[in-house]
Amino acid sequence: MTIAIVCIAGVGLVAAVVLAVADKYLSVKEDPRIGMVTAALPGANCGGCGFPGCDGYARALVAGTAPNGACAAGGDACAAEIAKILGVAATATEKRVALVKCCGTRSEAIRVGDYNGICDCNVAAMTAGGDKGCTYGCLGYGACANVCPKGAISIHDGLAKVDKRLCIGCGKCVAICPKKLIELVPASATIHVLCNNPDKGPSVRKVCGVGCMGCHLCEKNSGGKEAGHFTFQGFLAKVNYENPPTDAQIVAKCPAKCMAEDAHFESGH
Amino acid sequence: MSYYLMLLVGAVLVNNFVLNRFLGCCPFLGVSKKMDTALGMSGAVVFVMTMASAVTWCLDHWLLAPNGLGYIHTLAFILVIASLVQFIDIAMKRFLPPLHAALGIFLPLITTNCAVLGAAEINCKQGSGFLESVFFSFAAAIGFGFALVLFSGIREKLAHADPPRCFRGIAIALVTGGLLSLAFMGFSGLVKLPY
Amino acid sequence: MKTVKSPFKFKGGVHPDYNKELAREQPIEKLPLPAELVISMSQHLGAPAKCLVKVGDFVKRGQVVGEKNGFISVCVRASADGKVKAIEKRLGPAGGKADAIILDTTAKPDGEEAAAPVTEPILPPLDWKTASREDLLKRVEDAGICGMGGAGFPTNVKLNPPPGKRCEYLILNGAECEPYLTADYRVMLENAPRIRLGVEIMRKILGGPAVRIAIEANKPEAIKAMEDAFADIDGNVEIVVLPVLYPQGSEKHQIYATVGRVVPEPPALPIDVGCVVENVGTVAAIADAVELGEPLLTRVTTVSGDAVTTPKNILAPCGTKYSDLVAFCGGEKVPPAKVVSGGTMMGFAVSTLEIATTKTTSGLLLLSPKRVTQYASQPCINCGRCVRACPMNLNAADIAKAVEADDIKAAEDAHVMSCIECGACSFSCPAYRPITQFCRRAKNSIRARMAAEKAKAAAAAKK
Numbered sequence: 049m050t051i052a053i054v055c056i057a058g059v060g061l062v063a064a065v066v067l068a069v070a071d072k073y074l075s076v077k078e079d080p081r082i083g084m085v086t087a088a089l090p091g092a093n094c095g096g097c098g099f100p101g102c103d104g105y106a107r108a109l110v111a112g113t114a115p116n117g118a119c120a121a122g123g124d125a126c127a128a129e130i131a132k133i134l135g136v137a138a139t140a141t142e143k144r145v146a147l148v149k150c151c152g153t154r155s156e157a158i159r160v161g162d163y164n165g166i167c168d169c170n171v172a173a174m175t176a177g178g179d180k181g182c183t184y185g186c187l188g189y190g191a192c193a194n195v196c197p198k199g200a201i202s203i204h205d206g207l208a209k210v211d212k213r214l215c216i217g218c219g220k221c222v223a224i225c226p227k228k229l230i231e232l233v234p235a236s237a238t239i240h241v242l243c244n245n246p247d248k249g250p251s252v253r254k255v256c257g258v259g260c261m262g263c264h265l266c267e268k269n270s271g272g273k274e275a276g277h278f279t280f281q282g283f284l285a286k287v288n289y290e291n292p293p294t295d296a297q298i299v300a301k302c303p304a305k306c307m308a309e310d311a312h313f314e315s316g317h
Numbered sequence: 318m319s320y321y322l323m324l325l326v327g328a329v330l331v332n333n334f335v336l337n338r339f340l341g342c343c344p345f346l347g348v349s350k351k352m353d354t355a356l357g358m359s360g361a362v363v364f365v366m367t368m369a370s371a372v373t374w375c376l377d378h379w380l381l382a383p384n385g386l387g388y389i390h391t392l393a394f395i396l397v398i399a400s401l402v403q404f405i406d407i408a409m410k411r412f413l414p415p416l417h418a419a420l421g422i423f424l425p426l427i428t429t430n431c432a433v434l435g436a437a438e439i440n441c442k443q444g445s446g447f448l449e450s451v452f453f454s455f456a457a458a459i460g461f462g463f464a465l466v467l468f469s470g471i472r473e474k475l476a477h478a479d480p481p482r483c484f485r486g487i488a489i490a491l492v493t494g495g496l497l498s499l500a501f502m503g504f505s506g507l508v509k510l511p512y
Numbered sequence: 513m514k515t516v517k518s519p520f521k522f523k524g525g526v527h528p529d530y531n532k533e534l535a536r537e538q539p540i541e542k543l544p545l546p547a548e549l550v551i552s553m554s555q556h557l558g559a560p561a562k563c564l565v566k567v568g569d570f571v572k573r574g575q576v577v578g579e580k581n582g583f584i585s586v587c588v589r590a591s592a593d594g595k596v597k598a599i600e601k602r603l604g605p606a607g608g609k610a611d612a613i614i615l616d617t618t619a620k621p622d623g624e625e626a627a628a629p630v631t632e633p634i635l636p637p638l639d640w641k642t643a644s645r646e647d648l649l650k651r652v653e654d655a656g657i658c659g660m661g662g663a664g665f666p667t668n669v670k671l672n673p674p675p676g677k678r679c680e681y682l683i684l685n686g687a688e689c690e691p692y693l694t695a696d697y698r699v700m701l702e703n704a705p706r707i708r709l710g711v712e713i714m715r716k717i718l719g720g721p722a723v724r725i726a727i728e729a730n731k732p733e734a735i736k737a738m739e740d741a742f743a744d745i746d747g748n749v750e751i752v753v754l755p756v757l758y759p760q761g762s763e764k765h766q767i768y769a770t771v772g773r774v775v776p777e778p779p780a781l782p783i784d785v786g787c788v789v790e791n792v793g794t795v796a797a798i799a800d801a802v803e804l805g806e807p808l809l810t811r812v813t814t815v816s817g818d819a820v821t822t823p824k825n826i827l828a829p830c831g832t833k834y835s836d837l838v839a840f841c842g843g844e845k846v847p848p849a850k851v852v853s854g855g856t857m858m859g860f861a862v863s864t865l866e867i868a869t870t871k872t873t874s875g876l877l878l879l880s881p882k883r884v885t886q887y888a889s890q891p892c893i894n895c896g897r898c899v900r901a902c903p904m905n906l907n908a909a910d911i912a913k914a915v916e917a918d919d920i921k922a923a924e925d926a927h928v929m930s931c932i933e934c935g936a937c938s939f940s941c942p943a944y945r946p947i948t949q950f951c952r953r954a955k956n957s958i959r960a961r962m963a964a965e966k967a968k969a970a971a972a973a974k975k
Binding site for chain 2 (some may be wrong): 059060070074075171
């Protein structure tokens with residue numbers, strides 16, 4: 049009995065000594081802050097910060113090669129905690145969500161052909177520019193929905209819609225849309241123009257029943273050009289999100305019915 | 318010479334540690350998603366098993382058996398294997414950081430890998446000599462690596478397949494593992510095994 | 513000069529129905545000048561040309577309306593006299609939009625009566641025997657010549673190999689392996705002497721390489737015409753008769769079939785194995801540019817298919833709308849189910865006839881519902897037909913499965929960047945899988961990633 053205990057204890061002691069020596073001479077010292085920052089990050093590994101996963105961003109943060117606040121998913125709370133760990137001042141970032149700037153469903157916008165191929169917007173756009181009459185509009189084959197890490201985008205009647213409640217603002221959908229019609233807008237903004245077609249009114253009307261015609265009524269109804277709530281690209285109205293309009297009435301007054309209030313965002317509409 | 322050859326064929330094909338004895342299934346399923354990690358893990362296991370069997374043989378032959386402590390050999394073996402794996406973990410983190418990052422949690426899990434303990438136990442039970450024990454463990458590890466690499470090749474193709482929803486992920490992998498095991502039964506009776 | 517059979521046969525390839533008899537016997541007809549031309553700034557591979565005119569300007573035939581923008585670029589000249597009605601973005605055949613000049617050819621400047629047809633050459637004719645190599649290259653550049661086989665690579669760049677690379681073989685691409693198309697066939701049949709002159713000029717520019725004229729075996733009359741035209745030419749010139757196989761017209765496969773050299777994976781180019789491949793139409797255009805001072809303003813386009821009343825091979829100015837071409841062929845016999853710009857294998861399906869021809873439009877097909885199938889693609893059955901068909905020796909099934917599972921990295925490892933998008937895989941798939949589309953998707957994704965990495969590296973280097 050005793051000898052058993054002695055033997056086992058002896059073996060254990062030898063092993064412990066070997067490991068202690070190995071730890072002293074062979075171990076790799078890692079900054080403990082990396083682990084703390086990784087724990088503070090949301091862990092979605094969405095890559096929205098531009099780094100490979102939360103661990104990658106944590107390492108870059110501790111190394112000082114990344115700016116704090118690049119994590120859209122973590123938002124302000126996360127940035128503040130990271131700032132505390134690293135001992136730097138926190139920078140505030142406003143939550144941004146994705147907005148699909150098109151409201152041309154299959155019922156409203158015409159399709160000029162039968163697309164018979166891979167169900168992906170980038171591939172469809174390679175074929176004759178897409179099967180939609182409006183070459184700037186949403187094709188609705190779901191490239192954005194597939195790439196969204198939170199499943200916040202759904203396709204209804206050939207049109208993509210973002211659920212604001214689930215969107216973390218990582219920007220993957222913005223990058224993948226072949227028509228470049230998804231934009232990251234402040235989560236607090238409520239009035240939006242859902243169109244991406246800068247062509248003249250009559251040519252827009254030919255291809256879509258709800259396209260922006262560039263009539264400038266939204267600008268007129270929100271205080272005119274001096275108020276600066278809208279800018280225009282060709283014949284397309286764009287909301288100035290630095291100085292957004294606040295009067296929800298202008299949505300109803302839009303003759304093309306291409307504007308929306310916040311409620312439009314919720315999935316299921 | 319032919320005896321060692323029979324040991325090799327026996328350990329790799331006929332009585333494969335993973336597919337026949339069902340030892341070491343944890344890393345078999347966990348690390349086999351990519352060929353690179355599978356190869357890395359195989360290398361680590363070969364090293365650990367060979368070293369572990371050498372050390373445990375010496376321990377058993379010179380410390381435990383003379384003192385009539387054969388009954389606690391499991392405990393002693395586990396102690397040795399655990400320390401050895403921990404040592405390799407530290408060494409790999411220092412000298413091969415990418416492989417260490419790729420293997421992740423599965424490297425320390427070699428500790429609880431029944432394949433390593435199993436090999437040591439089989440050697441102990443057979444009472445074989447030092448060279449034979451080490452060679453058998455080495456062959457067993459080669460067999461483990463062989464099965465692991467085969468399986469990872471299949472899984473890389475499976476990743477692009479489209480099985481029914483209920484089978485996705487680990488389910489289809491387990492089914493495949495079972496089929497691979499069935500296939501290896503074809504080697505039964507290939508050699509007359511010493512054990 | 514002798515005619516030989518192709519000594520090498522590449523692995524893979526398919527045999528689609530050619531249907532060339534629809535337009536084969538139609539001699540090249542000149543299209544009467546349409547009332548409106550849409551001249552795109554992007555008719556070639558590379559940076560689009562920079563527009564030099566503005567709305568309201570009157571331009572003359574052959575005037576430079578778009579200047580070359582960069583090294584890999586080509587100038588654009590007005591294909592006819594007229595007034596610039598508008599300059600706007602127009603849809604091209606491949607689905608992209610580019611700036612285009614809308615030219616009203618019926619408008620004349622005030623005070624000018626219908627002018628007599630211009631007899632003076634637009635550029636001063638050159639005697640190729642006495643002109644210097646640099647002058648000849650400059651002429652090719654000024655004439656706005658790009659590869660007319662479909663890719664549209666600037667010819668003056670191709671004919672000027674970088675230092676250290678020598679052209680050993682000049683290969684003329686007369687294969688025309690696409691179904692329905694007969695434009696190159698008619699050019700060889702009717703304009704063989706022009707092609708011969710073009711070859712002499714190009715030989716001088718390239719420093720005397722051997723010449724191989726590659727023609728598929730299903731064009732015996734064209735082979736005869738070329739034999740007659742090249743009968744007394746000096747130097748190492750051969751006509752190589754290729755087996756009828758798609759994609760024989762692909763430049764890499766043509767190089768292999770004629771001289772047995774293999775072009776390595778991209779970014780390697782044919783010049784890296786000492787070869788320059790040019791379409792026979794481009795060669796004839798070079799002859800016209802040098803001897804007649806005529807820049808590249810027109811090209812032969814085959815209008816075919818069973819939905820067009822009379823298939824024809826039409827010589828039309830670049831910028832002709834498809835609707836004008838179809839009208840010249842007697843209009844639609846039946847409403848087409850599909851309109852294809854190019855051939856049926858690598859052409860682009862278009863949704864409107866308001867698209868205009870470019871320097872590279874070799875065909876326009878109107879296909880009736882009888883010849884078009886709608887299909888639903890199914891999972892891969894691992895039959896391996898696509899692997900057998902792929903002329904680049906790629907595992908098309910694996911690539912398609914990887915791209916379908918969104919694993920672009922696996923597709924890249926399977927060498928998808930070597931894919932020439934010939935369509936042989938999709939053609940041979942019994943499960944109707946759009947494999948070529950999967951490959952194009954992977955290639956686009958990889959190219960976008962490489963461009964982003966390059967931009968990131970450039971930005972980091974600047975810091």
